[in-house]
Amino acid sequence: MRALMMLSAAAVVGGLLILIVVITVQGAGALSWAMVTQLPSGGYYLGKEGGLLNAIVGSLLLAGGATLLAGVLALPVALYLQRDYGGDTRRANLVRMSLDLLWGVPSIVYGAFGFTIMLYLGMRASLLGGILALTLVVLPIMARAMDEVFRLVSVSLKEASWALGATRWETMRSVVLRQALPGLLTAVLLAFGRAIGDAASVLFTAGYTDNLPQSLLDPVASLPLAVFFQLGTPFPEVQQRAYAAAFILLVLVLLVSVGGRLLASRMSRFSADR
Amino acid sequence: MSHISVRNLTVAYNGHPALRDVSFDIPDRQVTAIIGPSGCGKTTFLRCLNRLIDVNNSVRVQGQVLIDGEDIFAPRADVMSLRRKMGLLSQKPQVLPMSIFDNVTYGPRLHGVRKRAQLEQIVERCLRMASLWDEVSGRLRAPAAELSVGQQQRLCLARGLAVQPEALLCDEPTASLDPISAQSIEQLFMELKNDYTVVLVTHILRQARRLADYLVFFYMGELVEHGPAQQMLSNPSDPRTRKYLEGVIS
Numbered sequence A: 001m002r003a004l005m006m007l008s009a010a011a012v013v014g015g016l017l018i019l020i021v022v023i024t025v026q027g028a029g030a031l032s033w034a035m036v037t038q039l040p041s042g043g044y045y046l047g048k049e050g051g052l053l054n055a056i057v058g059s060l061l062l063a064g065g066a067t068l069l070a071g072v073l074a075l076p077v078a079l080y081l082q083r084d085y086g087g088d089t090r091r092a093n094l095v096r097m098s099l100d101l102l103w104g105v106p107s108i109v110y111g112a113f114g115f116t117i118m119l120y121l122g123m124r125a126s127l128l129g130g131i132l133a134l135t136l137v138v139l140p141i142m143a144r145a146m147d148e149v150f151r152l153v154s155v156s157l158k159e160a161s162w163a164l165g166a167t168r169w170e171t172m173r174s175v176v177l178r179q180a181l182p183g184l185l186t187a188v189l190l191a192f193g194r195a196i197g198d199a200a201s202v203l204f205t206a207g208y209t210d211n212l213p214q215s216l217l218d219p220v221a222s223l224p225l226a227v228f229f230q231l232g233t234p235f236p237e238v239q240q241r242a243y244a245a246a247f248i249l250l251v252l253v254l255l256v257s258v259g260g261r262l263l264a265s266r267m268s269r270f271s272a273d274r
Numbered sequence B: 001m002s003h004i005s006v007r008n009l010t011v012a013y014n015g016h017p018a019l020r021d022v023s024f025d026i027p028d029r030q031v032t033a034i035i036g037p038s039g040c041g042k043t044t045f046l047r048c049l050n051r052l053i054d055v056n057n058s059v060r061v062q063g064q065v066l067i068d069g070e071d072i073f074a075p076r077a078d079v080m081s082l083r084r085k086m087g088l089l090s091q092k093p094q095v096l097p098m099s100i101f102d103n104v105t106y107g108p109r110l111h112g113v114r115k116r117a118q119l120e121q122i123v124e125r126c127l128r129m130a131s132l133w134d135e136v137s138g139r140l141r142a143p144a145a146e147l148s149v150g151q152q153q154r155l156c157l158a159r160g161l162a163v164q165p166e167a168l169l170c171d172e173p174t175a176s177l178d179p180i181s182a183q184s185i186e187q188l189f190m191e192l193k194n195d196y197t198v199v200l201v202t203h204i205l206r207q208a209r210r211l212a213d214y215l216v217f218f219y220m221g222e223l224v225e226h227g228p229a230q231q232m233l234s235n236p237s238d239p240r241t242r243k244y245l246e247g248v249i250s
Helices: A002-028 A033-037 A053-080 A090-104 A107-121 A127-151 A155-162 A168-197 A223-231 A236-270 B042-049 B079-085 B100-110 B116-129 B149-161 B179-192 B205-211 B229-234 B239-246
Strands: B004-013 B016-026 B031-035 B059-067 B086-089 B167-171 B197-201 B214-219 B222-228
Touching: A002 A236, A033 A053, A033 A236, A053 A090, A053 A127, A053 A168, A053 A223, A053 A236, A090 A127, A107 A127, A127 A168, A155 A168, A168 A236, A223 A236, B004 B042, B016 B042, B016 B059, B016 B214, B031 B042, B031 B205, B042 B059, B042 B167, B042 B197, B079 B086, B086 B149, B100 B116, B100 B149, B116 B149, B149 B179, B167 B179, B179 B197, B179 B205, B197 B205, B205 B229, B214 B229, B214 B239, B222 B229, B222 B239
Parallel strands: B016 B222, B031 B197, B031 B214, B086 B167, B167 B197
Antiparallel strands: B004 B016, B004 B059, B214 B222
16 A cells, blocks of 8 residues: 555656656757747748747736736635635535536636627637636636635634634734635635646637737737647647747746745744644 | 623523523632533633633523623623633633734734834733743744744733733633643732632643632533632532542543
């Protein structure tokens, strides 16, 4: 049994390593400074000059916007699900079940749904459309992750605050949020990681362009779609660039994840009951 | 100084009685120790005094707890100001996720104290009362979670004292402490009882002997006997109290 556990653990770590190595080796040839600092020029997709700055900036804007918007919605929902407010009432459980179902909905369905709504409203594929579709994808992830984080805050910690004459809201604001902060940050990062990597939901809603967006209503490129389109071409050098794009995406996700972990561990210095 | 009297207090969880028709007066400025075997209602009783019992939705409370003649369970009673009057020291020290300084000032800031100098004064006074000042005065900005468990419990005491309570409710406050820390907490109670009414729930009979001026014995949710500690320890009137004191039931 112990051997099986070790083997499984090794498979997880090994899988990550192999993934990083393969993507790096495949993409290394195409990786250059121009790749991350330039926009694609006319013949980029035929193997000529240019870079993927449009997709990098686009992905950061899409994922950042969606994470921000989802966070604004997820935090109050997660608070409502706590015993102190909605609690374990039927209404709260209905919300929880809805979130679980939404979590399971494939992101292409959100893309198609968003596309339909946008057609109805007469909107073009745009940064705003992409952000809204991605928000739908990450909102349930973030809300449920935050819900679990809040549920880990012990009742006796809240009681310590109530016993000093604090109201429910004062306790939430000054004690529970503070105690939950590192976990909340992890929930946000989880959502960001999911958002920046999602291709299906932005395919129809955000579109693709070689330019940087000038407003929320302009179409915008993204790294997952850059990978998708480039891998689909018949030219080996363009396909190699797809791996370079995948590598950039991977590095972005790893940077955010590692940075977030460092920040979370700094913040948990003050947590009670570590 | 407020006076606490309990009248016909009955508490039930989901219809199962935890306390039955309890009536007695808690003597002012003394240590009242509540003793009795596990599950006898000691903690339930204590949680009634600051209405933390309300946290549990399935609980039903009947009867009255009068503080200076006002029933704290009356519909219009102000729970927040009641809790402010009743300092709580729980079994396991629960420091708040903030610095030592902020732990002590948490209560006063909630109740409107904003001036820096005044907050600093409160911190020093309360930490001294809890005999923690000398150990932490150089690192007030450090996370409270970094203190030892014994220090954390004294910090919790200081935090409770900072809101200027009138009584201290202590629920087995030394249960998770090492003997030396426990002793220093006991020592503090002996000093604090000059200014505060102390209600101490304990399952340690020897602790009750050391500290209590007044003893209350609960058994199976019922108040069996109460009276001055000396008298009750040397000459209990109820056979169940006698058995408990002799260690036949525990």
